[in-house]
Each structure stands twice: as structure tokens, then as C-alpha cells.
Amino acid sequence: MNLEMRESVGETLGVLETAALLREVTAGLIGVNDFDEALGVVVRIANDAVAGASWCGFTALRAGEPAGLAASDQRLAGLDDLRHGPDSPAMQAIRRREMVVSEHLGRESRWPDWTPRARELGVWAVLSAPVDVDEQVIGALNLYAGAADVLAPRHQLTAMLLAEHVGLLLAAVRDRARAAVEAGQLDAALLGDGVIGQAVGVIMTQRGCRAEEAMDVLRSAATSLSIPLREVAERLVSTVSRPREN
Structure with a gap:
């Protein structure tokens, strides 16, 4: 060569x-x-x-x-x-x-x-x-x-x-690190909303997961149903709070 x-x-x-x-x-x-x-x-x-x-x-x-x-x-x-x-x-x-x-x-x-x-x-x-x-x-x-x-x-x-x-x-x-911090701050604010916090607690109990994962589940449901996050939370809390029929 x-x-x-x-x-x-x-x-x-x-x-x-x-x-x-x-x-x-x-x-x-x-x-x-x-x-x-x-x-x-x-x-x-x-x-x-x-x-x-x-x-x-x-x-x-x-x-x-x-x-x-x-x-x-x-x-x-x-x-x-x-x-x-x-x-x-x-x-x-x-x-x-x-x-x-x-x-x-x-x-x-x-x-x-x-x-x-x-x-x-x-x-x-x-x-x-x-x-x-x-x-x-x-x-x-x-x-x-x-x-x-x-x-x-x-x-x-x-x-x-x-x-x-x-x-x-x-x-x-x-950029991703800043977005994660902002998301965390947003989640903290949302958890302060009574009904959303209750819904997150319900999901945590049902799935045995952390609050962050429960919030992701709630967001996913809101996206798939095309309705506001708070409305999804209200429906979930209303469902689990409804007295069971004998």
C-alpha cells in the first residue's frame, strides 16, 4: 500500500x-x-x-x-x-x-x-x-x-x-434539569389543591406507588379523556367516596 x-x-x-x-x-x-x-x-x-x-x-x-x-x-x-x-x-x-x-x-x-x-x-x-x-x-x-x-x-x-x-x-x-425542577414545583402546587391531593392519595393507595408516579397517572388519564386534570381528580374522588350498595 x-x-x-x-x-x-x-x-x-x-x-x-x-x-x-x-x-x-x-x-x-x-x-x-x-x-x-x-x-x-x-x-x-x-x-x-x-x-x-x-x-x-x-x-x-x-x-x-x-x-x-x-x-x-x-x-x-x-x-x-x-x-x-x-x-x-x-x-x-x-x-x-x-x-x-x-x-x-x-x-x-x-x-x-x-x-x-x-x-x-x-x-x-x-x-x-x-x-x-x-x-x-x-x-x-x-x-x-x-x-x-x-x-x-x-x-x-x-x-x-x-x-x-x-x-x-x-x-x-x-434544559431538562430546569424542566424537572419546574415540574416538581408545579406538582407541589397541584398537591396543595385539596381534590387533586386526595386523588393522588387514592392512586398511591391503589397502586402502591409514589406521589410523582400517581400524579403521572392522573395526568395521563386527563390527556386520554381530554378533560381538565381537576375534573379527573373530582371524578376519581367521587367514585371512591360513593357508598357501596348492599
């Missing part, structure tokens, strides 16, 4: 690997509502899927303050933690909104406090890609290598595509 053909095959494999990585991340986050849990999923999948990267981390900021972090190896979690100071590749990527790469930390001078800690942990190369989540949260996806000069241009392309994709998925996670 000549050089040109080998390069063509390598590019094809790289595209396929990246596509598989994006699909796996999507599948991993599609049902997640917790932001910290989502960060954990991202670093685990990226660490397993990106060849050449020994570890993966994620740094998040909300309104300029640390909002979360995750690491594929807890020994390295401090490298992603901005509470140790702003002197890091992740913070530089976040501030400049551009990818930051150091292929050999032995020759690095940009982060005089961070670099010695990274090298003590066995990190010899780093790549940080900025991640835009929403108007409140920004972050950086950090890939670490245990050897120098192994983070090639293809890693930069993969990290860029992954960062853009992850930003969209994390925004959806935050």
Missing part, C-alpha cells in the same frame, strides 16, 4: 471513529438530567474512545465561578479544578475561546504553577477545547497524554468536533 493510500485509509478511519464517538456521547447523555452526572459520562466516553489520550477532564464555569468538574481518573481531578487557580490550559481555552495545545510539557512555560503538578502526575501533553453550553455556563474539555508529542492534528479536530457536540448536549441536559 503506497503512502497516499495509507493516508486516505487513515483519514477514513478517523472520520468513522469520530462519528462513533459522537453517537456514543449522544446515547450516553440523551436521558441524563443531572449536569455533574453528564460531565462524568462525557469524560468517561472520551477517555475510552480517543486513542492517544491517557486521561480526560472537564472544567465548567457558571457566571465566572467554578460550576463543576469531572475527571476520568480522580488522581488528576485537581488539574481541572479552577479552585487551584486560573493558571491552567483549561482556563486559557475558556478565556480565549480557542483550543489550547501543548505537545510537550517539558518545554512548556505558559503555566508555571500548573505544569509541574501535571508532570508529577505523569502528564506530558495536554489539549483543552472550549465548550459553549448556554448563556450561563461555559467550559473546557481537556485531553491529557502520558507521553510527549502524541497529540496529533487529528486529536485537535476530534476535540473540536466533540466540544461543539458536547456543548449542545449539555445545554439540553440543563
Whole structure:
């Protein structure tokens, strides 16, 4: 196989690997509502899927303050933690909104406090890609290598595509989390309505389920019957309260 053909095959494999990585991340986050849990999923999948990267981390900021972090190896979690100071590749990527790469930390001078800690942990190369989540949260996806000069241009392309994709998925996670909170607040208000609270209690007793599940049953009945939730509750309470005929 000549050089040109080998390069063509390598590019094809790289595209396929990246596509598989994006699909796996999507599948991993599609049902997640917790932001910290989502960060954990991202670093685990990226660490397993990106060849050449020994570890993966994620740094998040909300309104300029640390909002979360995750690491594929807890020994390295401090490298992603901005509470140790702003002197890091992740913070530089976040501030400049551009990818930051150091292929050999032995020759690095940009982060005089961070670099010695990274090298003590066995990190010899780093790549940080900025991640835009929403108007409140920004972050950086950090890939670490245990050897120098192994983070090639293809890693930069993969990290860029992954960062853009992850930003969209994390925004959806935050939207679902907000919706869940709002739904919980709405449910609490509805349970304060006497007849709806009574109906929920009836369903809980009949089915042996939690209040949230009973509320879902009540909502489903209202939808299928095309009548207001309160009317469904009134009918149910009226039915169970009706004296039985002898």
C-alpha cells in the first residue's frame, strides 16, 4: 500500500471513529438530567474512545465561578479544578475561546504553577477545547497524554468536533434539569389543591406507588379523556367516596 493510500485509509478511519464517538456521547447523555452526572459520562466516553489520550477532564464555569468538574481518573481531578487557580490550559481555552495545545510539557512555560503538578502526575501533553453550553455556563474539555508529542492534528479536530457536540448536549441536559425542577414545583402546587391531593392519595393507595408516579397517572388519564386534570381528580374522588350498595 503506497503512502497516499495509507493516508486516505487513515483519514477514513478517523472520520468513522469520530462519528462513533459522537453517537456514543449522544446515547450516553440523551436521558441524563443531572449536569455533574453528564460531565462524568462525557469524560468517561472520551477517555475510552480517543486513542492517544491517557486521561480526560472537564472544567465548567457558571457566571465566572467554578460550576463543576469531572475527571476520568480522580488522581488528576485537581488539574481541572479552577479552585487551584486560573493558571491552567483549561482556563486559557475558556478565556480565549480557542483550543489550547501543548505537545510537550517539558518545554512548556505558559503555566508555571500548573505544569509541574501535571508532570508529577505523569502528564506530558495536554489539549483543552472550549465548550459553549448556554448563556450561563461555559467550559473546557481537556485531553491529557502520558507521553510527549502524541497529540496529533487529528486529536485537535476530534476535540473540536466533540466540544461543539458536547456543548449542545449539555445545554439540553440543563434544559431538562430546569424542566424537572419546574415540574416538581408545579406538582407541589397541584398537591396543595385539596381534590387533586386526595386523588393522588387514592392512586398511591391503589397502586402502591409514589406521589410523582400517581400524579403521572392522573395526568395521563386527563390527556386520554381530554378533560381538565381537576375534573379527573373530582371524578376519581367521587367514585371512591360513593357508598357501596348492599
